[in-house]
Amino acid sequence: MSSIKERQEEVVEEFSMFEDWMDKYEYLISLGKELPLIEESKKVEENIIKGCQSRVWLDAQLQDGKIYFTADSDAIITKGIIALMIRVLSESSPKDIAETDLHFVDEIGLKEHLSPTRSNGLVSMIKKMKTYGIAFQAKA
Amino acid sequence: MSQAVRQKFNVEEIRKDFPILSRKVNGKPLVYFDNGATSQKPDVVADAISLYYKHENSNIHRGVHTLSQEATTAYEQVREKMQQYLSAEHKEEIIFTKGTTDGINLIASSFGKHHLKEGDEVIISAMEHHSNIVPWQMICEEKGATLKVIPINDQGEIDLEAYKGLLSSRTKMVSIVHISNTLGTINPVKEMTALAQEKGAVVLIDGAQSVPHKPINVQEIGAEFYVFSMHKLFGPTGVGVLYGKKEWLDALPPYQGGGDMIKTVTFERTTYNELPHKFEAGTPNIAGGIATGAALDYLNQLDWEGIQLHEQSLLDYGTEKLKQIEGLRIIGEAAQKASVISFVVDGIHAYDLGVIMDKMGVAVRTGHHCTQPLMNRFGILGTARASFAFYNTKEEIDQFMEALHRAIKMLK
Structure with missing residues (x-):
């Protein structure tokens, strides 16, 4: 299993192939459509991250010392970015998740989606993913 | 102090007073349809x-x-x-x-x-x-x-x-x-x-x-x-x-x-x-x-009668164009209406529409517009909203429609 660092580099390389924004967003949209949905039973109030614009649901399970994330959003572009986050962070150790520096979003030119003015729930989602990392370190 | 009323409303002349309207966003001419959030300022105000x-x-x-x-x-x-x-x-x-x-x-x-x-x-x-x-x-x-x-x-x-x-x-x-x-x-x-x-x-x-x-x-x-x-x-x-x-x-x-x-x-x-x-x-x-x-x-010094006719024509033109889109619903169809059009598209989140349209230079507002009880009344979470000011044009509505069609095609 590759490290968070390697997976970030993979994503950056993948995105470097896109020549214009259309290709990039079409890819994001397709990722959003492919993202395995979170179980309906996990789409509960305590798992919801409310943005002003879109909503995000996030669930985390600890298995064999690794965190497995599932998530969903009602907006497809937000969901596409979530798919990238999960690809990079899921199945890693709580410590790695808590300590990681997520630089890939910036490098693939999607930084604007993490701006607080977007209030799409993504910034809070990353914080929550890291909080799970910290919380699960005690259990791992 | 009072200046003479400008001869007759002319949108091309008016646009010259608002330098921001000639800038580009994401490589495309800016179409600013978020006037409900804030209007642009004429030179004289900035000066x-x-x-x-x-x-x-x-x-x-x-x-x-x-x-x-x-x-x-x-x-x-x-x-x-x-x-x-x-x-x-x-x-x-x-x-x-x-x-x-x-x-x-x-x-x-x-x-x-x-x-x-x-x-x-x-x-x-x-x-x-x-x-x-x-x-x-x-x-x-x-x-x-x-x-x-x-x-x-x-x-x-x-x-x-x-x-x-x-x-x-x-x-x-x-x-x-x-x-x-x-x-x-x-x-x-x-x-x-x-x-x-x-x-x-x-x-x-x-x-x-x-x-x-x-x-x-x-x-x-x-x-x-x-x-x-x-x-x-x-x-x-x-x-x-x-x-x-x-x-x-x-x-x-x-x-x-x-x-x-x-x-x-x-x-x-x-x-x-x-x-x-x-x-x-x-x-x-x-x-x-x-x-x-x-x-x-x-x-x-503005010709407000001319402005009202112009804004009504923008509202009519935009409404007519939007109604041609399958699966699009206009929220708010009052008989007495200002040049504001809120809409939802079946199966597409307003946020996604806003993101894609921004890539094409079009600024619209998306979300609940600080009217959550109203959204509940209509059973929706949010809308995309195009709000026109007197400096907007039909050509801008055309660019907006092109961006909207492209966004729907990508997101469907």
Whole structure:
């Protein structure tokens, strides 16, 4: 299993192939459509991250010392970015998740989606993913 | 001071006054359809701010030196200009605030303190912005008063019969929006004001979205209070206006304490200044005030009849084009409507539409527009909203439609 660092580099390389924004967003949209949905039973109030614009649901399970994330959003572009986050962070150790520096979003030119003015729930989602990392370190 | 009315409304000429309209966004010509959030500013407004800080800056109402006197005179002249622009009876009926929200909070607090008690009722409508809901909820809770909500129909129009049914001797305040920021509905505020006043209630009108579409005559509407923000009226941010009938403003207690609003202060007792200063504690946004004057000069020389015809044609053209899209639903189809179009597209989140359209240079607003109860009324989470100002064009609507078609194709 590759490290968070390697997976970030993979994503950056993948995105470097896109020549214009259309290709990039079409890819994001397709990722959003492919993202395995979170179980309906996990789409509960305590798992919801409310943005002003879109909503995000996030669930985390600890298995064999690794965190497995599932998530969903009602907006497809937000969901596409979530798919990238999960690809990079899921199945890693709580410590790695808590300590990681997520630089890939910036490098693939999607930084604007993490701006607080977007209030799409993504910034809070990353914080929550890291909080799970910290919380699960005690259990791992 | 007043300039001649520009010969006839000509959108291409008008656009030259707004330099931002010729910039590009993401490599495409900017199409700015988020005027409901804030309007763009003509050159003269930006220039007035710059000139003020470079040549005139000084605090007002408190200096004997030349600069302070000049700044005070300039600032107070703007109050007179505003009085004339709104056709108010007295210049001290114009209170400068930070904006619409500030004005509503001022009235909710000052009126509520003295005139609301347990069992009293405040009436608002189902299409209010959060800023005309929350201040009333707060003061009603404090005073044990009840907040009543006028329902609306599926077109997004106020149910006048239901309104009449809600009015009673318990009604102390009716606070309603003139034009809905989300739906574009123009409410019959003159008629609603008269109905409230027959029952002895006082009326506040939230004019944030109405002032950009035509000059308002506050005496004709007849409400005790009328509030709006300059930044939606082609003026600076951080300046708002609270118009209030003199007898009401005189009777209400001050909102905030501080400098400028006092006559004498001792540790035992303070006497308050006269209107309008009683409600203007602290150093105001002087540069904003001066720029407000520049905005009013600009507005005064516009051909408003021509503007209204132009905005109506934009609304008709945009509505017709949008209705051709399969699966698109317009939210807000009132018979009396300003140039605002909110819509939802089946199976597509408004956020996604907004993101893709931005990539094509088109600025629209997405989300609940600070009207969550209204969204609940329509059973939706949010809409995309195109709101037009007089400087927008049909060609821009064409670019907007092209971006929308592309976005729908990508997102479906």
